[in-house]
Amino acid sequence: AQSVSQHNHHVILSEAASLELGCNYSYGGTVNLFWYVQYPGQHLQLLLKYFSGDPLVKGIKGFEAEFIKSKFSFNLRKPSVQWSDTAEYFCAVNARDTGRRALTFGSGTRLQVQP
């Protein structure tokens, strides 16, 4: 079974700082990869997803992620964070070659951006 590790549980940044959140998964087959964001009191929203093609994926709100297959990683980046990016960020993986559609989530990273 696949698993997802997000090693940074809580990240505190100042506005305009650059962000990189780590995500590693364990699964040897073909995967779909996702990043979701959960703003305080709100539902999970899709930031970006990778299915195939260009391993550098651009999402909403200036976020991007890079799939590095050799490292089983899908790290999330943003060059300059804003206070409004304060939220919890979840990486998720789906084992596409199994035909399953269930997502396996990481434990999340809480991002706190200080003004």
Add this chain to the structure above:
Amino acid sequence: EPEVTQTPSHQVTQMGQEVILRCVPISNHLYFYWYRQILGQKVEFLVSFYNNEISEKSEIFDDQFSVERPDGSNFTLKIRSTKLEDSAMYFCASSLQGANYGYTFGSGTRLTVV
């Protein structure tokens, strides 16, 4: 932007009682899901539903749980006899058919079992 709607937003129930959590998926979506998040823990997959039947379920989804799409619009999760450990946020999601899908999640129902 289309939304997945969940009701109620918060439900408190006594241990042993049955609860039904309701969801209205996006109208042209064909796959429906329930996930849960126990406070402070990961979001966990419970079940997926397609073509009026369960297509996948996790180990969590035991005989106490059931899902139904009674009227072509609502998608419900029933817990027959709630336990304290069922207290969690329950998220409904839906997605299109096809390989290049993405989930849309609802805002969740916080279930508190007392």
